[in-house]
Amino acid sequence: MHTPTLRFPDELPRERFLDEFWQKKPALIRNTFSAETFDISPDELAGLACEEEIESRLIAETEENGWSLRHGPFDEKDFNDLPESHWTLLVQDVDKHVPEVAALLDAFAFLPDWRLDDIMISYASDQGGVGPHTDSYDVFLMQTYGQRRWRISERRYTQADLLPNSPVKVLRDFQTDSDMLLSPGDMLYLPPNVAHWGTAAGECMTWSLGMRGPSDAELLAAWLEQLPLGADRPHLKDRIDSRTQQTSLITSKDLDQIRSVMTRALPENDATFRRWAGCHLTDPKPGFEIPPDDIDTSLVLRRWFDGAIELRRHPWARFALVQLDQVTFALCSQGEALEYPGKYRNLLERICQSRRMPFSRFSDFDRVQLSSTISGILKRGWLYVDE
Numbered sequence: 001m002h003t004p005t006l007r008f009p010d011e012l013p014r015e016r017f018l019d020e021f022w023q024k025k026p027a028l029i030r031n032t033f034s035a036e037t038f039d040i041s042p043d044e045l046a047g048l049a050c051e052e053e054i055e056s057r058l059i060a061e062t063e064e065n066g067w068s069l070r071h072g073p074f075d076e077k078d079f080n081d082l083p084e085s086h087w088t089l090l091v092q093d094v095d096k097h098v099p100e101v102a103a104l105l106d107a108f109a110f111l112p113d114w115r116l117d118d119i120m121i122s123y124a125s126d127q128g129g130v131g132p133h134t135d136s137y138d139v140f141l142m143q144t145y146g147q148r149r150w151r152i153s154e155r156r157y158t159q160a161d162l163l164p165n166s167p168v169k170v171l172r173d174f175q176t177d178s179d180m181l182l183s184p185g186d187m188l189y190l191p192p193n194v195a196h197w198g199t200a201a202g203e204c205m206t207w208s209l210g211m212r213g214p215s216d217a218e219l220l221a222a223w224l225e226q227l228p229l230g231a232d233r234p235h236l237k238d239r240i241d242s243r244t245q246q247t248s249l250i251t252s253k254d255l256d257q258i259r260s261v262m263t264r265a266l267p268e269n270d271a272t273f274r275r276w277a278g279c280h281l282t283d284p285k286p287g288f289e290i291p292p293d294d295i296d297t298s299l300v301l302r303r304w305f306d307g308a309i310e311l312r313r314h315p316w317a318r319f320a321l322v323q324l325d326q327v328t329f330a331l332c333s334q335g336e337a338l339e340y341p342g343k344y345r346n347l348l349e350r351i352c353q354s355r356r357m358p359f360s361r362f363s364d365f366d367r368v369q370l371s372s373t374i375s376g377i378l379k380r381g382w383l384y385v386d387e
Contacts, residue, residue, distance in 0.1 A: 004037045006107035006187075014110060023138060023191045026152055028180055032187040033107075038144035038207060039100055042123045045205070048091050048098075049074050053287070059130050059168055060087040067131060069167040088128040088200075095119040095315055096288055101207075102315040106355055108140070108209065113352060114281045114320040114332075117210040124148070124200035131163075131170035132197035138211035139190050143182040146204025150188055151176040153195040171195060212281075222280050223273075227265060234261050271324040278322035278332030288316045290334055290381040297375040300385055304359050304374075305367070310386045311357040311374070317382040319352040321345075333382050340373065347373060357383070 008014045012021075012029060021027040049056035049072045056072030060083070070078075095102040101119055108116065117137065129148075134157055141150070154177045163170045174197055181201065182188060190196055192213060198206070214222075227233075236258060267273045284290070303309045313319070320332045323342075330337040331348050340348060347365050351373070354361060362370060377383050 004033060004104050004107040007032050017189075018110070021189060021191075025191065026178075026194055026196075027189040028182075029187045029189070031185045033142060033185050035184060037104065038142075038184075038205075040094070040098065040121060040144075040205075042145075042203070042205065045089065045091055045094075045121055045123050046074075046079055048094065049089055050076075054094075054097060055092040057090045058082075058087060059090065061127075061129070061131070067163075067166050067168040067170060082125070085126040086128055088122055088124040088130055090120055090122045090130070092120050093118040093285070093288070094121045097315075099315060102355075104207070104209070109353060111211070112320070114278075114318050115211045115213070116318060117212040120208045120210065122206050122208065124204055124206070126200055126202050128203075129197065129199045131168055132174035132195060133169055133171060134193050134195050135190070135210070136192050136215070137213045138192060140209040141182075141188040141190065141198070142207040142209070143184055143186045144205045144207050145184060147201040148182050148204050148206055149199045149201050150180050150182060151197040151199075152178045152180075152190075153197075155195065156193070157195050214281075219280075223276065224265065226276065234264050236261055271328075274322050274324050275330055275332075275337050278320045278330055279335045279337050282318045282320050282332045283335035284316060284318075290314055290316050293379060293381040293384075295378055295385075297378050300378060301371055301374060307359055310359075311378075311383045312386045313355040313357070314382050314384055319382075321348050321352050331377070334380070336380065338376050338380075344369060344373060351377070356386075 008017060008029065009031075012027065017027060017029075048054050052073050054072070056074065058068075058070045058072075058074065058078070060068045062068050095105060095118060101121070104119060105116055115138075132151070132153070151174070153175045155175045157171055161171050161173065163172050174195065176197075180188070300309070300311075304311060317333045322330045322332055322337070324330050324339065327342050328339055329342060329345055329348055330339050331351070332338075347362075347369055350362065350365075351357075374383070
């Protein structure tokens, strides 16, 4: 399988990109990938959109400021009935269904694995697109076939700027501040909430790598959801001043106490909170839960040590490593945490950095450590055997 390489140009090395552009401003990077990196054809993408378990959409611009949205699965007739222009097919989570697409994630190993959400692939007819919009996450837009025009606005938009009564979240008044044409191999990075508008110049395909970034409200809701309820939880206590005449007044002291009670629900350095964070940030989307694997780990390990097989990361698994305390680390994936002694840290870091795992990459580690660690991961299905 071809291992993709992301090429940063001399004028924008990776270090400068992370320091000056990451989550700050857009970056256009020309000739980042070679042509053989992307081997999904329009017909193959349409085939994926016909499968029941794969999320897909058809978006069309129907008239001036008019949009239509249809959800898959689709069939051949759906595609035959489409007009010649102004429509787009989008297929989500292609990396979780096609190993060749998942291999592209290796090129982004300089980013936290638990932040990688999915690779969406779109095919657009001439002038096709999804309209001017914003995203609440980081995205890398890779042009793989044909050309696409991208317009970017520096204006900050809100929900009030959306076209009313539209099935597609499209901005009404888009102010273009920069305009560029991407060709195969070019990549555009956009931080969260930057308004952009992509339009196909002729038919084209674009691969989009989205990065997870839950909001404060989402994180708080997820944390509070797992807290036990009951009388032993901290409760609000009244501090009534005998001299107070206005008993209905919520005072500044009352508000400070309310804030204090709420804050106590979020421990700063507690191992339980650390474990929860690792589990929550690697929790899979519904439908992408990996079932346990009833596998003979002893046989797999012997063959792996002999070089007869290679282990691979399951395409649905995202890994995160969390230090729980001074002596314990947790390897988190699929909303679970496996705990290991601190002396396993280097091995765990190597595992988190690897999607393809030939034994040669791990031969410098103690085999007892390897066996105990890899066995637990294999049983959970987070790794699988590549013959």
